[in-house]
Amino acid sequence: MENNIEEAKQSIISKAPPLGGGGGSASIAVFAPATVANVVCGFDVLGFAVNEPGDEVVMRMTNTPGITISKITGDNGRLPLNPLKNTVSVSVQHYLNSIDRTDVGVDIELHKKMPIGSGLGSSSASTVAGLFAIKTLMGDETDSSTLLPFAMKGEEMACGHGHADNVAPALMGGFVLIRSYEPLDVVRLPHPPGLWCAIVFPDVDVPTREARQIIRNKINMKDAVTQWGNIAGLVSGLFMQDIDLIGRSMQDVLVEPVRSMLIPDFYYMREMAMELGAVSFGISGSGPSVFAFTKNEQTARRVTAKLQQHLTKIGIGSYTYVSTINDKGPRVIG
Incomplete structure (x- = not known):
């Protein structure tokens, strides 16, 4: 992680505007x-962004160095x-x-527009919104991907593991x-x-840290080969724009069999x-989404409606979202 941050630092410093002003406006949303x-x-290597839900950050420059x-x-x-x-x-x-801008002062407002602990990258969305805000306020015109190591630091604090499969799509889109x-x-x-x-x-509550702890540390070769083939098939389907190939490749023999036990009626919903x-x-992140x-x-809305209806029937509240894949990532809204 430290090597990744040092590489990002050198990229930002080499392309960033001269120090002095904050760059951009005094506040941003x-x-x-x-x-x-x-x-x-x-697992831990693939992810995509959706249009909703998401989080919002309002950031203002202040005259006092430090972050509040x-x-x-x-x-x-x-x-x-x-x-x-x-x-x-x-x-x-x-x-x-x-x-090297420890002289900068910023105040942050965080508005959670998505459920915490949903398996939809709640901490990632907040972190990426904050990083994109400060990057814009500082007049930093480097590619947003240079922020990825810093976003991973946020993930490390949130769930104990600095993985990138949530923050990367939130930051880069797609x-x-x-x-x-x-x-x-x-x-x-x-x-x-x-x-x-x-x-x-x-x-229902499925904490990310606990969901990671129940995953097996050792797997047999047969399962590994099956998983490799499915990942390769999924990536091939994406490149070939073959939705059927994408669908039949989305099978998990390593993690889903364990995590599905934490989600009520998972196989019935499938x-x-x-x-x-x-x-x-399948399961989004560590679940329970x-x-x-x-x-x-139309099919997507039919699926969400029926699954929500079933969950209500067994006494579980739920939220539903329907979206295409979000190719834009973070955006300025004010």
């Missing part, structure tokens, strides 16, 4: 999108205002340190493959324009989704 990580068979967090909404008091313990402020501080972590090598993948995603978040016309179904790929919006 940024939206960053939710993401689906793993994409069933691609003046407001957090939508979190029910769960997130810390202490800038040393919040993923947004910590990652922003890493960025400012990298460009569908991404993390080919390597040391050195960090992220590849943006194409995808069929007609690919729709149906997401259902059952309102059966329902496939019968309704979905081409694939589940998602399905479909060939059109």
Whole structure:
């Protein structure tokens, strides 16, 4: 991780404007999108961004050096205002340190527009929104991908593991493959324009740290070969814009069999989704959110409606989202 940050630092410093002013306006509001990580068979190496939900950060330059967090909404008091313990402020501080701008003062408002602990990259969306905001305020015109190591630092604080399969698509948009972590090598993948995603978040608690702890540390060769073939098939389907190949490649024999036990009626919901016309179904990130790929919006909405209806029937509240893949990543909204 330290090597990745040093490489990002050198890239930013070499291309950034001269020090002096903050660059840009005195305040900015940024939206960053939710993401689906793993994409069933691609544990820790695949992810994509969606149009909704997401988080918003409002950032203002101040006359006092340092970072403050003046407001957090939508979190029910769960997130810390202490800038040393919040993923947004910590990652922003890493960025400012990298460009030798510890003299800068910023105040942050974080508005959670998506559920925490949903498996949809809640911490990633907040962190990316903050990093994109400070980058813009500082007049930094380097590519957004240079922010990735700093975003991973936020992930490390949030869940104990600095993986990139949420923050990379949130930051870069689209569908991404993390080919390597040391050195960090992220590849943006194409995808069929007609690919729709149906997401259902059952309102149950599946903490990311605990979800990682139940995963097996050792696997047999037969399962590994099956998983490699599915990842290769999924990536091939994306390049070939073959939704059917994408669908039949999205099978996980390593992680899903364990994590599915934490999600009520997971296999029954998968059966329902496939019968309704979905081409694939799986867990988003560490769960409990589940998602399905479909060939059109109508099928996606039918899937979310039926799954939500089922969850209500068994006494579980839920949230639903329907989206194409978001190719833009974070954006300025004010």
